Amino acid sequence: MAVRYAFKLYIAGNTARSQHAIATLRAICATKLGGQCLLTIVDILEQPEEAEAARILATPTLVREQPLPTIRLTGDLSNLEAVYQRLRLALAPEPTVSGPTTEFAS
Amino acid sequence: MSGVSGLTIPRVPSGIDGFDLISFGGFPRGRTTLVSGTAGSAKTVLAAQFLATGARTEGEASVFVTFEESPADIRRNMISFGWDIAKWEAEGRWAFVDASPQPGDEIAIVGDFDLAALLVRIEHAVRTTKATRVALDSIGAIFTRFPSQAVIRYELFRIAAALREMGVTAVMTAERTEEYGEIARYGVEEFV
Numbered sequence: 291m292a293v294r295y296a297f298k299l300y301i302a303g304n305t306a307r308s309q310h311a312i313a314t315l316r317a318i319c320a321t322k323l324g325g326q327c328l329l330t331i332v333d334i335l336e337q338p339e340e341a342e343a344a345r346i347l348a349t350p351t352l353v354r355e356q357p358l359p360t361i362r363l364t365g366d367l368s369n370l371e372a373v374y375q376r377l378r379l380a381l382a383p384e385p386t387v388s389g390p391t392t393e394f395a396s
Numbered sequence: 397m398s399g400v401s402g403l404t405i406p407r408v409p410s411g412i413d414g415f416d417l418i419s420f421g422g423f424p425r426g427r428t429t430l431v432s433g434t435a436g437s438a439k440t441v442l443a444a445q446f447l448a449t450g451a452r453t454e455g456e457a458s459v460f461v462t463f464e465e466s467p468a469d470i471r472r473n474m475i476s477f478g479w480d481i482a483k484w485e486a487e488g489r490w491a492f493v494d495a496s497p498q499p500g501d502e503i504a505i506v507g508d509f510d511l512a513a514l515l516v517r518i519e520h521a522v523r524t525t526k527a528t529r530v531a532l533d534s535i536g537a538i539f540t541r542f543p544s545q546a547v548i549r550y551e552l553f554r555i556a557a558a559l560r561e562m563g564v565t566a567v568m569t570a571e572r573t574e575e576y577g578e579i580a581r582y583g584v585e586e587f588v
Contacts, residue, residue: 302513303512307508334512334513335512335516338519338520339520341516341517341520342493342517342521345495345498346517347495347538348511348513349510349511350507350509351509362503362504363504363506364504364505364507364509364542365506365507366506366507367506368506368507369505372504373507376504
């Protein structure tokens with residue numbers, strides 16, 4: 291089954307801010323995207339070369355890789371309205387299917 | 397030149413003869429110096445020359461953190477001064493940290509953030525090349541791209557502290573709007 295949405299979330303260490311961004315992203319996937327998400331979490335403290343390759347400056351940074359076009363969002367996703375607007379998501383929740391698939395890049 | 401007491405900070409020659417003369421030897425070793433100038437006053441060239449001197453000196457290496465111009469533009473512009481940056485990159489004596497804006501790259505802020513990734517990339521480049529010199533050109537550009545001055549100012553302070561920790565001699569360029577008066581456009585950089 292092809293995954294419809296693919297996100298990469300770049301974080302700097304396991305901080306409260308990182309945890310908030312991860313939790314928010316998972317919630318958005320579950321409630322708005324029917325769970326059809328592949329989430330990859332990249333800790334730039336462990337993998338600085340990933341930050342360099344993707345030219346990341348700020349953390350957290352969320353990159354939507356699928357569907358195109360690629361979208362980049364800066365911040366811990368606490369401004370949900372801005373997140374939905376950028377990702378063009380309706381504010382009303384959509385039916386939940388299964389949970390998202392989460393991968394930790396290592 | 398008259399002797400200066402042993403209490404002064406040692407200097408790193410910039411390679412710019414006129415500057416090394418008026419600054420008693422160059423930039424303070426192991427510190428970050430702010431160089432501010434009006435637009436078009438050749439701040440990027442000064443930063444590049446400082447780094448070129450490092451790339452050409454045995455036991456030294458340089459990292460150029462560029463917030464405005466792309467590495468390709470800098471390579472192209474500096475070759476006319478006889479600085480073959482691409483060659484130094486191939487030799488591991490020079491590395492770019494490309495923090496320049498990408499086409500279509502509009503910063504969308506959706507919450508709290510910091511610039512930890514920028515710091516990590518700088519540290520990674522310094523470690524990889526064993527750099528002794530770092531230039532950040534120009535920090536005004538990072539203020540315009542991100543909306544929160546307080547966050548950017550704090551993150552620049554963290555970066556300056558990390559540069560000191562790494563023992564590199566660094567130059568940060570900033571823009572000023574007039575020849576005299578405010579030192580830098582955002583009024584905060586001189587306190588970083």
